[in-house]
Amino acid sequence: MTASQIASSSLTTLAQQTRGAARALAVLSTEARNQAIEAIAQALEAAAPQILAANEADCETALAEGLARPLYGRLKLDEAKLKGAIAGVRDVGKLPDPVGATQIHRELDAGLVLQRVTCPVGVLGVIFESRPDALVQIATLAIKSGNGVILKGGKEAIRSCEALTQAIHAGLSRAGVDPAVVQLLTTREETRELLRLDQYVDLIIPRGSNSFVRFVQDNTRIPVLGHADGICHLYIDQAADLDQAIAIATDAKVGYPSACNSIETLLVHQTIAATVLPALAVALHAHAVELRGDRRTCELIDIATATEADWSTEYSDLILSIKTVDSLEEAIAHINTYGSRHTEAIVTQNQQTAETFINQVDAAGVFHNCSTRFADGFRYGFGAEVGISTQKMPPRGPVGLEGLVTYKYRVVGNGHVVSTYSGTNAKPFTHRDLA
The missing domain is CATH 3.40.309.10 (Aldehyde Dehydrogenase; Chain A, domain 2)
Structure with missing residues (x-):
């Protein structure tokens, strides 16, 4: 195989591992997921010196390479910013569980009951530029909502992202959660491959410049949530x-x-x-x-x-x-x-x-x-946000937990068949909402 084929095969395996870990996470109790989030917060606090040192190295390299001032501002992760990110982790842990909520509970007929129940999206692919603290927000929201996440930070933040991911993995392991539920990519080639993994990745969330977001939108069949401009x-x-x-x-x-x-x-x-x-x-x-x-x-x-x-x-x-x-x-x-x-x-x-x-x-x-x-997920009381969506279809605006769950219809009967409700002597539905 060529180097490109090897890389593609490796990323496919990684995505399969994330999907498996996400399925296990999705069935954990609210308490178990909240314990994992607290373990992440503690692990980030313990690793703060290493995280700040890694970010300082990223910033020095960025300055030497002439990184644009706006991007440098987003890249910088000082002690106050890190403490704020950790506080945000704990805030997410305090939020109501978005998974398993019954939105519709309806009797279709005696003994035939419909429920619409919220569930995780599955695996998120989140690609962002410069902001290492975004990695913390996104990973925490993913854990709370029962989703796996594959993260790709900008090349200017590689050391910071690696240090943060190591801490998050340590926290997850301590809580008994498979660390594969949060994965980090580091190369541009992996970004292109990620956009092709429509069989394993359910939603792409790009955070970055106008041209970057449009590139993502134009190069994937996976649904994309985000905004290209902030005018x-x-x-x-x-x-x-x-x-x-x-x-x-x-x-x-x-x-x-x-x-x-x-x-x-x-x-x-x-x-x-x-x-x-x-x-x-x-x-x-x-x-x-x-x-x-x-x-x-x-x-x-x-x-x-x-x-x-x-x-x-x-x-x-x-x-x-x-x-x-x-x-x-x-x-x-x-x-x-x-x-x-x-x-x-x-x-x-x-x-x-x-x-x-x-x-x-x-x-x-x-x-x-x-x-x-x-206009910010934290300031709206969402705990944090995975990004901001400007599309007309929901979710719109700062996307927190509610934007990371979908729903499924559960119907339970007792031998019911559709033919009973069709034809000349069709039986009527009751369509009665239940408490």
Whole structure:
């Protein structure tokens, strides 16, 4: 066999092992899965020095190779960030079990009962760039929801991901769970092979750049959950509280500019533009934000001129484009034209205006008088998230546990046959919902 065939065969075997381990995990009790999650948290705490040292080595290599600033920000895993990730692990353990919930319990006829019950998806393939803490979130959510997971981190985070996976495996082994339920891939060739494993992998979740997500979508037959862009907007309405607007705009841009929920474009109603734009420029320039504006904006503040390309660019950096608009309708039209259906926000004291915005803007998250940065699984109380989905079909928005389970229909009878319910003397169904 060629090297490629050997690699493919090896990955197929690995995926088969993950599927087997996932089936065993799926039938464990809630308590057993929660114990495994606590064991993971303890193992991560014990391995913290090794994990931080591995990340420091990754960061040094990344700096030497000129990694882009937004990606470096995501790569860096300091002590505070690791502690936050471990706290997130324990938060997931406290969440209700999403597996085994009865959604429908219905008598079809006497002695013939239907149930719709939630169950794990199976095996997840999660491919992400730069963020090693994402590995911790995803692995924990997979364990809680009874799924196996095959993880592929970016090459810039290999050492970090390996150290984290070793700790997770140690925790799983201590809890009596097969470590094969969480697997780590390290090469680009393995990514391509993973996308071909539709027989063993049930869902692909890509987390990364626009081009990367589109590559995944174009190169697999496995269902893909994710978003290609994070072009988020904030619209400051003529009825906005200006101090509130400035605080929200600043938070939504400078808190974590490389996050997919930070704003890339600011829209300002023309009746307040002369008042709010100079104050906004001062606040944003204080955080070294580069501003680009349309013609009317540039007449009010001295900034660079925005091009048509700026409205459809996800900067993931301290850059913000600004447009002055004549109306709410124009703001909504701009967002629905250039937005990525991720998260959009309005600042206004007019409730009717807010309701119109919320109802007409097409996005997974639509916010009123708060920062787009709240679009996050942890902040929503999901414990963590495997990613954010901007597709119309559910799950949509930050995807936590509920997005990692599907359901199956269970029907139990006592010799019932369909012919009894068809023909001239057909017996009627009762279709009675049960407690």
